[in-house]
Amino acid sequence: MKNLATRVVFVLRKYFLWILIFSIVMLLASCLWSYRESPRSASVVLTFTYPNASEGLFPNGSYFNAYDIFTDDIVETGIRNAGLEEMVQTGKLADEISILPRSNASLLTTQFVVTYNARRGEQLGAVSAEGLLHSIVYAYIDHFHNTYSNDQLVLNLNVVDEEKMEYIDYVKYYNSALNQLKKYLRSQQDNNKDFVSSDGTTFQELINILERYRLTSLKEIEAIITERGVTHDRNAYIARLNYELWDKSNTYTLNRNMQELYNNILQDYKSELTSVVFVPALDSNREFYMSKTRVGIDTYSLNVTNYEEAAEEIKRQIDQTSQNINTIKAPANTSAAAFNAKRVDSYLAILKEQIDATMSKIRVIEKEYSKYKNHNYVTMTPVVPDFTERIGLKSAILFTVIMDVVLVTILAFLKREKKASEEVDKY
C-alpha cells in the first residue's frame, strides 16, 4: 500500500459488503434513537385572533403579555388534566417551556411558538410531551375564554334575588335588571349593527323586546301596586315610606339651604372684581369664536340652579311618597287587596317567564356574536413533525457517514500494519 488513498480504495473494495451492512445498522440505530426520543419534545403555534390582539391588548383593552401565558396555575391545571400531578413538578416544567414570537417582524406579533422539551430522565408515564403540552395549552385557552368570553355574568343576572320583598321593590329590581341588559345589548350592537343570529334575531330586536317589557308590562304592574296600594306588609311598608319621607325632607332642607347660601353669595358678589376675558377658541366645526372665561359668578349661578333642581326633584319624590302613604293608608277591602296581590303575583310570574325566554335568545346571539367577533379569541395549531423529521433522517445520515469514515480509516490503518507484519514474518 503506497499511500492512504490507495489503502482506502483497497479497503472499500475488499470490505464493501461489510461496510454497507455497518452503514445500514448505524442508520437504523440513529433513526430508532431519534424516533424514540421524538415524543420528548413538542411544539404548538398559538394564534390570537381577537380584534385587539394586533394592538398588543387583551380583549378587555388591558395590555397583552404573552409571557404571562404559562402562570403556575395554568401549568398546574394542565399537569392535572394530563394526570401527571404525581410525576411532574409545576416549577420545573415551566422552565422547560419556551415561548417565542413566530416571526421576527418588527410589529407586534400575534403568533407565538410554544415549545416543550422534556428533560432527560423526566418521567411522563404514558403521556407524550405533545400530550402534556397540549393539555397545558388547552388549560390556557380555557382560562382565556373564562376570563374574556365565556359565560358573561351579566347574562346570568338573577333578576330578583330577594325573597319577601315589597311588591314595589320587585318592580325596581326588574326595572334595573332590564336596564342593565338593555345597556349590555346596546354596547354589543354598537360594535356591529348588522349582526343577525342563526335564529334571525338582531340585537335591536332584543332591545325592543326588553324595552317593551319595561314600558308596558312593568309599568302596568307598577300602576296596580301604587294606585291600589298593594303590599306584602302594610304597616312595615308605611313605616319605611315614612322614614323615606323624613330622610328626603332632610335632604330637601339641605338642598334649599345650599341654594340659599349660593343665592346670598351671588347677591354679595362684586362684579367689579370679576372682569371676564375673551379667549379665541375653536368650536366643534373648527370655526373660531371668542370664548368667555368662566369666573366664579358662573359657577355660583350654576350651583344655585343645580341645588334648586335637586330640591325640586326631592320635593316631587316627597309628594309621591306622601301620596303612596295616603293610598296605602286608605281603608282597604280585604278581598280586593287579596285579589290585587294575586293579580300582581301572576303578572310578575308572567313577566319573569317572558324575560327568561328572552334571556335564552340573548345567550344564543351573544354566543354566536362572540364567536364571530373574536374568532374563538385564540387558536392552537400543533406543529406536527413529518416522518423524516421524527426519525431525524438528516442527522442519521450525517452520523452514519462519520461512522463510516472512522471505520474505513481504522481498517486502512490496520491493513497497513498487517501487511508490514506479514512481510517481516516472511523473512
Next chain:
Amino acid sequence: MKDFQILRYIKKWKYLIIVIMLLGLVALYFYLSRQQTYNVTMDIQYLNDGASKGLTPTGEKLDPEEIRSAIIVNSALENIGLDCNVDYIRNSLTVQSILTEDEEERKKAVLEKGEEYNITPTNYRVLLTLDSSYSGETAQNIMTAIVNQYMIWYGNQYVISMTKPGALDEALLDKFDYIVALDQISEEIDNILNYIYTCGESFRSSQTGFSFYDLQTQLELLRDTRLEDIYVKTLKSGITQDPDLLCDYYNSDIADNNLLREKLLREAEEMKKLLDVYEQRMMEAQSSSSTSDKSDDTENAEDEGSSPIILNKVYEIYDSNENPVYSQNSYEKLMDTYAEYYSKIYAIDKAITRDKYILSYFSGVSAASDANSQEDIHEEILGLVNRVNSIYEQVNIVGTEYNQSEIANNIRVKSSAISTKGVNIELYMLLGAILFLGLGCVGAIVLGRAGDLMDYVLYTDKITGLPSRLSCDEKIEQIAKAGALTTFSCVCLSVTNLGDINARYGREVGNQMLADLGQILEVTAKQYGFIGYNNSNQFLCLLDHCPYEKAKDMLDFIGNELALANFHFKPSVSAKIGESDRLACYQINNLISYTFKQEEIIVYKAKNNDKSRGTM
C-alpha cells in the same frame, strides 16, 4: 537546490494546511462565541395628553429612563425566576427616543422655518444588549419581563389615581350595635358608589360583562330597598344590643357635631369679614390704578377695559396645573372657602337631625331586645353584608380591568421583543476559513522552501551536486523501514581514474571531473531511481521495481552519455549490480553488501585524458 514550485509545497503540506484551517476555525468559533452579543428591542409609546410636552398623566416630568431603575429590573428578574446581576442588566439597558414619520416631517418643517422644535418624542426604543453568557431567548424573556414590569409600575405611579375601596368587614356586628352597623354599611356602599362615579359608568368588564353602571344600579337598589328595609325595621322595633350604650354613642356624636358646627360658624364669620375687607381693598386698588393708567396712557386703559390691573396678568403667570393665576382666583377662592364652611355646617345639621331621629326611637328603650329579634336582624344584616360584598367582588374585577385598560390607554407596547445576534458568526467563519487557508498555504510555501534549503545544506554533496552519503544512509533506512524488497536493484558506480587524475593534475581537476560526472548521472540515473554520492569515488543507485536488465540498460545509457560528453577530463567508470531476485536478497542492507561482492562492469573507459590535457 530544488526549483521554487509553489504547488509542490502546497501539495506536500496539504494535510498541514487543512489541519491549520480546522484548528483555526475551531479557535475562531470559540472566540466569536465568547464575543457574541444578543440585542433585543421593544418600542413603547406614551399616549397620554401631556406626553408630547414630556409630562406623565399626573403632570410630573416624563422620564423613560425610569425603566432602568433597580426596582423595576429587580422585580422583573424575580418574576421570571432569574438570578443574575441586576446592575449588569441595568447597564445593558438603553432607552432612546424615536421619531415617527409624522414627527420627522413636523420637525423638518419647524426647523426649516428657523423655529425651535420643542416637542418631546412619545415613542421610545428600549434596547437590551446581553453578552454570550445569556442566550437570545433569555434576553427576550428578560426584556419582556422588564417592559411588563415597567408598565405595571408606570400605571400604578402615574395612571391609576383612584384607590379601590375595601370590602365590608363581616365582623361588623361584633363591634357595633345594629343601627350603627347599618350606618357603617350605608357609608361603605356610598364609598364604593363614589369610586364607581369617579371611574365613569360606561366601562364594561370583558371577564364578567358587567359595566360600572350595572354595579352602580345594583348597589343603589340594594341601599334603597333592602338596607332601608332592615334599617327601618331596626328603628321601628328598637332592636339593640345595649340601649344605654347606643344612646350614649349618639349623644356623644351630637355633642361632637355641635362643637364642630360652632367652630365652623366662627370660621365662616371670620371668612366673611376677610371677604369684606378684601373686596373693599381691591375696589380701592382698582379705582386708583384705573385713575393712574388713565392719566398715563388713557388710550391703552380704555382698550383693555375697566380693570387693567387684573386682566394684564391673565396670560403671564401660571400655576403648577398650567392654569392662569390672576387676582380673581384669590377672590373666588375666598368665596369658595366661605361656601365650603356653610356646606359643612349644613351637612352637620343634617347629621345631628339624623342622630336625634335615631335617638327618638331608642331613648325609650330600657333593655336589650329579645334574643329572637336580635338573631333575626343579625341574620338579615349578615345577608346584606354578603350581598354587598358579592357586588363589591364584581366592582373589584371591573375596577382591575378598568385600571389595566387605563394603563394601556396611557402607555402601549408597539413591538414584540425580537432578539438579534450582535456577531454574525457564520460570516466570520467563512472569512476565517479563507484566511486560514491562505495562511496555511503561505506557511506551506515557507516550510517547503526552508526544507529545500535544509536539504541542500545537509543532504547534497557539494562537489557532485547529488545527494550526499548522509542522504544515501537515510534513503537506505527508509527503504529498510518500508519492509521487504520486491524487484530491486542496487548499483554501485566507481570512478577508477580519480586517483590518477588527482595525482597528475591536482585535486581541483579531480573535483571538476566528479562534478561533470554528477551532472551526467543527475540526468541519466535519476530517471531510474535514487542516486547519491557515497564518498570514496563511489555513487550509489537504489532502483525500486528495477530488474537486472534495466539496471544494465541504465549503465549503458550512462556509458553512452559519457562517451558523447565533451569534458576536459573524462572519468573511467565501472559498476557493480546487485539485483534482489537474482541474489534472492530482499533486505536492502544485505543487498548493498552483496552488490559490492558482484563482478565489476566497465561502464566507460576514458582514453584521451592525456590528449585533453594537451589541449589545455
